[in-house]
Amino acid sequence: MTDAADLTARFGMDGRLEFTSPADGMAVADIKTRLCSARIALQGAQVIDWTPAGEKPLIWLSPAAKFSAGKSIRGGIPVCWPWFGAHADPSLPAHGFARTVPWRVTAAESRPDDNLTLVFELAANAATQALWPYTTPLQLRITLGRTLQLELITRNEDKREVTLSEALHTYFAVSDVRQVSVTGLDGGDYLDKVTGFDRKTQQGAVTFDGEVDRIYVDTAAECVIHDPLWQRRILIEKQGSDSTVVWNPWHGKATAMGDMGAEGYLSMLCVESGNAAHNQVRLAPGDEHRLCVRYSISR
Numbered sequence: 114m115t116d117a118a119d120l121t122a123r124f125g126m127d128g129r130l131e132f133t134s135p136a137d138g139m140a141v142a143d144i145k146t147r148l149c150s151a152r153i154a155l156q157g158a159q160v161i162d163w164t165p166a167g168e169k170p171l172i173w174l175s176p177a178a179k180f181s182a183g184k185s186i187r188g189g190i191p192v193c194w195p196w197f198g199a200h201a202d203p204s205l206p207a208h209g210f211a212r213t214v215p216w217r218v219t220a221a222e223s224r225p226d227d228n229l230t231l232v233f234e235l236a237a238n239a240a241t242q243a244l245w246p247y248t249t250p251l252q253l254r255i256t257l258g259r260t261l262q263l264e265l266i267t268r269n270e271d272k273r274e275v276t277l278s279e280a281l282h283t284y285f286a287v288s289d290v291r292q293v294s295v296t297g298l299d300g301g302d303y304l305d306k307v308t309g310f311d312r313k314t315q316q317g318a319v320t321f322d323g324e325v326d327r328i329y330v331d332t333a334a335e336c337v338i339h340d341p342l343w344q345r346r347i348l349i350e351k352q353g354s355d356s357t358v359v360w361n362p363w364h365g366k367a368t369a370m371g372d373m374g375a376e377g378y379l380s381m382l383c384v385e386s387g388n389a390a391h392n393q394v395r396l397a398p399g400d401e402h403r404l405c406v407r408y409s410i411s412r
């Protein structure tokens with residue numbers, strides 16, 4: 114039996130949840146309920162589609178995304194862990210390895226309100242241990258309905274203290290990034306990657322007329338993406354996160370990346386909840402850390 118068929122046999126739910134391998138043998142979970150449809154790749158436990166019933170998709174997936182083992186999928190919600198961004202050792206992958214390794218499905222449950230919860234665990238192996246020689250099991254709990262909740266749980270089962278950085282690197286679908294704005298960060302300080310990580314202070318809403326790549330630090334604030342053309346607002350609530358990253362590569366960087374699709378940058382905006390820069394997480398032996406987000410639509 115294939116991985117997908119085996120997973121469907123173990124966790125499938127009468128058409129509301131099944132597992133398939135649509136591309137290059139990469140298994141995905143397909144969710145279809147009265148509340149939403151969604152797709153989650155088992156590589157990285159990466160949400161790559163979430164569309165509440167009656168709505169346009171909330172999550173953006175590049176039309177040029179590549180689905181090959183070990184390659185990060187452009188779009189969706191990549192899990193950046195156990196470090197965010199570039200590592201001091203350039204031989205190590207940017208944003209850690211969690212998004213490019215297989216995860217196991219460990220539970221699937223339907224809730225009385227018809228939300229579905231799927232639980233994934235990163236399958237540590239010799240390759241991941243070589244990059245991160247600590248015993249720190251990682252779990253992702255995803256609850257899907259008219260809202261989307263993710264809870265990334267790190268447990269330190271090692272004898273040593275660990276320090277990690279992380280983010281749920283969410284690509285939101287927008288009508289036209291030049292027409293949208295992000296509120297909730299006014300007055301907050303950020304590190305501007307576009308100008309060499311200069312520290313600056315946000316004035317008013319974040320708007321987009323060029324490359325934006327900012328780590329807002331020491332902020333637990335909710336953010337809102339205002340999308341007037343699609344007449345919607347996306348509410349981004351978070352817990353266990355002291356950093357918010359806002360990113361759009363704009364035309365030049367997007368073209369160089371090669372997997373954003375032609376003009377794809379105009380249809381996406383990353384608002385990432387995590388713990389980056391000096392907001393790193395220190396976990397003593399026996400401790401756990403939970404990074405939680407909740408996405409919803411309002412008018």
Ligand code: TA6
Binds near residue numbers: 185198208282358385
């Ligand atoms: O979160 C923003 C960022 O760190 C950008 O600097 C850019 O590198 C982006 O992540 C995408 O990174 P990736 O490794 O997925 O191409």
